[in-house]
Amino acid sequence: MTTLHPRSSNQDHVTIIVGFLITFAFCLITLSATRRTSTSPYPPRSNYTLDPIFPSYTRPEYDIFNSSLPNTAPQPTSYNSLRTNDHEDPAYRPRSPKSLPIICAGPPRYSNRILGSAEAPTTSSSEIESAFEALVARYLAPWIPLSTPFKGQPLLQRPITRKLLNSMEVLIRGGAFRVRLAGDGKVRYRVLEHWGQTYRISRMTWTLSLLQEAMNVFPDLAKVKCEFYVNVADSPRSTVDSMSRDMGGIPVFSFRTSTSYLDVPVPDPVEYGSNGNYVWKTGKKIPFEHRIPKLVFRGSSSSLLEYHDHNWLPVPRIRLAALAKQHPDLIDAGITKWMKLGKATSVNEIESSLGTGLSDVLNYESQGKYQFIIDIDGGLGSSRKRGILSSGSVPFFQKSNWFMWYEPLLKPFYHFIPVDTYLQDLLERIQAAKSDPVESKRIISRANCFGDNVVSKEAAMLYWRVLLKRYSQLQHDPATGDEEVTPSMCAMRPATAEGPMGCSNGWYVFTGTVPFGCRYTGAKRHPYHFECWRDIGRGTEFKFTSDPVHSHYNEREPGQ
Missing domain, CATH: 3.40.50 (Rossmann fold)
Incomplete structure (x- = not known):
């Protein structure tokens, strides 16, 4: 038979005190948590992560086309x-x-x-440059070798070849221009087709001007040797997988990109006012x-x-x-x-x-x-x-x-x-x-x-410097000076003869303006009613080595 011993009064007092302390501590913790969550609707900084990942919700109560919903906004939430x-x-x-x-x-x-x-x-310029280097490493990751050295495997170490760049020119002709930096401080470029969208000319001119200014600011950039394409259309071009028949896996610089494209993003001229818009001044x-x-x-x-x-x-x-x-x-x-x-x-x-x-x-x-x-x-x-x-x-x-x-x-x-x-x-x-x-x-x-x-203009030039110095290290056989492009673009696409370059395999040298373009005609300025012109061979900086239509177009005045 079990004997039950009565609880002493001291034990009862200890139990009551311990229970009171536990309850009091719980209340303090709850109150502290409530204050932390109610003081500000923003999440605490310690919980921030770097990637700008945004939420995605499915909330039928926010159906903005349902006129039966009350015209009241939800209350602030933590x-x-x-x-x-x-x-x-x-x-x-x-x-x-x-x-x-x-x-x-x-x-x-x-x-x-x-x-x-x-x-x-x-912030400081060194912090910004360090951040740009990290960005560029990610953007160029598809072409950066996974390990070094590659003995006997030069293509794996420098996969961007002149053959690749030459094959791209006809493919990307409708919305991009080609740039060559030959280490002599000049910006050379090629454009195969006239662009009916005149804003593309302003984008190209602004980009070429920024590159020239960047080489004046950064002497080491003027010594870089590389070639690349800048896409002046709105959409990126180089696909990650089989979404494109022939534009997959190629290096292209574009003004915006996405996870489905390999395009390397570069500063957008429109953000800097190339079309006279998108600039806040006095706010x-x-x-x-x-x-x-x-x-x-x-x-x-x-x-x-x-x-x-x-x-x-x-x-x-x-x-x-x-x-x-x-x-x-x-x-x-x-x-x-x-x-x-x-x-x-x-x-x-x-x-x-x-x-x-x-x-x-x-x-x-x-x-x-x-x-x-x-x-x-x-x-x-x-x-x-x-x-x-x-x-x-x-x-x-x-x-x-x-x-x-x-x-x-x-x-x-x-x-x-x-x-x-x-x-x-x-x-x-x-x-x-x-x-x-x-x-x-x-x-x-x-x-x-x-x-x-x-994102200042000075920072944009710094970004170009960081990008091109790293990109040039991935180019296998960079050309120098006015070396011609091969093969003949007109042989690959005869209609190229009517474009800004004609059948020339040479290069324009940027001097502040471009000697070609399109102008809208007619009172309605319809985008499909325009005339295009080019002024070939008049500048001392333009090099022609083979152009069967050169003499024909040399007689034309701009706008004719």
């Missing part, structure tokens, strides 16, 4: 519950390096135009508190090649316009021009579905008066990010399949606020930014630092 989703998509930008430094995170200064006495990050002078507390966007409907039979519903810019109609207290966004409408789609149909027509054009100076600016893809990305980063507003960047040369250096919730591709989390992120103006100002400060330093 980003701590979202931060895992922001960085877990392994398919997004796998070429983005994991070891890149965080730019514009240096010691604080106290002279920032926006923050006044608050934190103002800084930083307006204090954050004095800006309009809304998110702003204006742009054309340039997302699809053709709109027809309700295929426009998924277009993010149209979705944003519809969302702005429902939430005018948070968003001022609209379409300024309908583009590429098919015969089966009328403007009235789209506007009646949206409940709104075209919006007034809002120039970039006026957009800089808002607290938040969003970048939404048009046709194959957009060229606004550089301007938005320097605008003095909080950047909102939509997740995109396309990215430009500097974008892997951008850090979400640090330089910008990420937004889902189809804007399903946009409302709550606007509310989150509005509810924490202190952190919003910090994001603005870092974005300004990035825009003023990492």
